[in-house]
Amino acid sequence: MEDVNSFYTLYLDKKKQVSEFELFDLGPETLSCISPSIYSGGHRDFGGEFIYRKTNQNDYDKEFYKKILKIDPVYRVIDFLDFHFNNYCKKSDNKALFITHIQYVILPKFEAINHRKPFKEIINKWIETQSKMNNKKRTIPSQAMKKKLQAEINSKCPFCNNTDIETFEFHHIDLDRSNTVEKNLLMLCPTCHAKIDKGLITQEQVENVKNNMPKKNNSVETMTHLDLKESIFNNSVIGNNNTVHITLKKSNNKKVVEKYPEGSIGRDVLMFGYTKYLADRYATYRNFDLNQKNEKFNFAGFYSTIIKRFKSAGVYHIPQTRFNELVDYLQNKIDGTILAKVNKSKGLLRNYDSFEEYRILNSAIE
Numbered sequence: 001m002e003d004v005n006s007f008y009t010l011y012l013d014k015k016k017q018v019s020e021f022e023l024f025d026l027g028p029e030t031l032s033c034i035s036p037s038i039y040s041g042g043h044r045d046f047g048g049e050f051i052y053r054k055t056n057q058n059d060y061d062k063e064f065y066k067k068i069l070k071i072d073p074v075y076r077v078i079d080f081l082d083f084h085f086n087n088y089c090k091k092s093d094n095k096a097l098f099i100t101h102i103q104y105v106i107l108p109k110f111e112a113i114n115h116r117k118p119f120k121e122i123i124n125k126w127i128e129t130q131s132k133m134n135n136k137k138r139t140i141p142s143q144a145m146k147k148k149l150q151a152e153i154n155s156k157c158p159f160c161n162n163t164d165i166e167t168f169e170f171h172h173i174d175l176d177r178s179n180t181v182e183k184n185l186l187m188l189c190p191t192c193h194a195k196i197d198k199g200l201i202t203q204e205q206v207e208n209v210k211n212n213m214p215k216k217n218n219s220v221e222t223m224t225h226l227d228l229k230e231s232i233f234n235n236s237v238i239g240n241n242n243t244v245h246i247t248l249k250k251s252n253n254k255k256v257v258e259k260y261p262e263g264s265i266g267r268d269v270l271m272f273g274y275t276k277y278l279a280d281r282y283a284t285y286r287n288f289d290l291n292q293k294n295e296k297f298n299f300a301g302f303y304s305t306i307i308k309r310f311k312s313a314g315v316y317h318i319p320q321t322r323f324n325e326l327v328d329y330l331q332n333k334i335d336g337t338i339l340a341k342v343n344k345s346k347g348l349l350r351n352y353d354s355f356e357e358y359r360i361l362n363s364a365i366e
Contacts, residue, residue, distance in 0.1 A: 004056050005057065007064075023063050029055060064084075068080060069119070095134045096134055099127060099130050099134060106123070117342075133176050141170055141180050141185060146187075149186070153187050157189040160191065167189065169193045170186070171186045171196060263321075264316060270359050274355050278327065278330035282337070285337040309329070310325075
């Protein structure tokens with residue numbers, strides 16, 4: 001059977017649906033219309049029949065459009081587009097074709113309706129970002145970098161503890177496959193890599209895992225003038241008054257110094273992650289607002305404001321006792337953005353997950 005859908009990820013059985021972003025497989029035929037009914041004597045003589053036609057790409061484009069309109073909150077449209085784009089790229093190298101299809105087939109469906117403006121602006125931004133990334137050449141990590149990344153995860157997947165290291169892949173955290181630097185790469189199993197592409201593991205969870213990787217101490221200590229007179233080599237002539245210069249790996253028995261102080265938000269994985277999640281959400285919303293003025297959000301300046309407000313050495317140094325206060329502050333900042341107000345006016349009230357929802361979702365991934 002000819003595959004009439006060239007772009008989107010589909011599911012056949014609701015029970016086997018992997019992601020909420022998948023579209024339903026329409027099958028080879030689609031209902032076109034119902035024929036007129038002819039009645040005589042109170043009874044239908046003929047007509048009222050279902051007339052089908054062959055399913056085509058336009059039918060899937062309509063389903064894609066309808067699915068976008070149901071996305072709540074609206075900023076998740078980016079995740080939706082990324083999901084279908086990433087899966088498309090697994091079966092085709094022609095990335096430009098997908099981007100072009102979104103630009104000239106899907107986007108015009110939002111053009112004529114004013115209250116669809118938030119969707120249109122987000123899709124436009126996605127097209128612009130992907131077009132820039134598509135013009136960059138993909139690079140692969142060096143062997144030395146691969147070894148560092150493997151050591152970083154202790155040779156096991158950071159999400160599921162899979163140890164089949166030979167099958168592991170490298171995920172570009174910012175999704176820019178030309179940005180192949182150590183801080184932008186995470187080594188993981190192919191199953192969890194696929195979960196990231198499908199949105200089952202969120203961007204915030206990926207960043208949280210990367211940021212909380214333990215730092216390896218590979219320092220060495222040089223020991224000089226090792227006296228061998230009382231050793232088992234006391235009859236050997238080594239020279240230089242029985243002394244030798246030896247380089248050994250340092251035996252590090254020192255207490256590990258934590259990055260954040262005891263009792264701080266940074267010492268709690270979930271508090272750390274949720275704080276970053278809200279900060280990233282605010283940055284996304286503010287960038288949407290500032291984009292109208294061709295300006296960009298100043299993340300460093302925003303963090304400095306938080307530090308001054310809470311009189312702390314850093315955002316993640318804030319005491320856990322003030323966590324709820326910090327959460328209220330960040331949520332109010334999000335709610336005060338133009339995009340959040342637009343969402344609320346259109347009945348799209350979910351601008352962010354609650355801490356409890358975030359905790360449950362992250363506990364399920366661990």
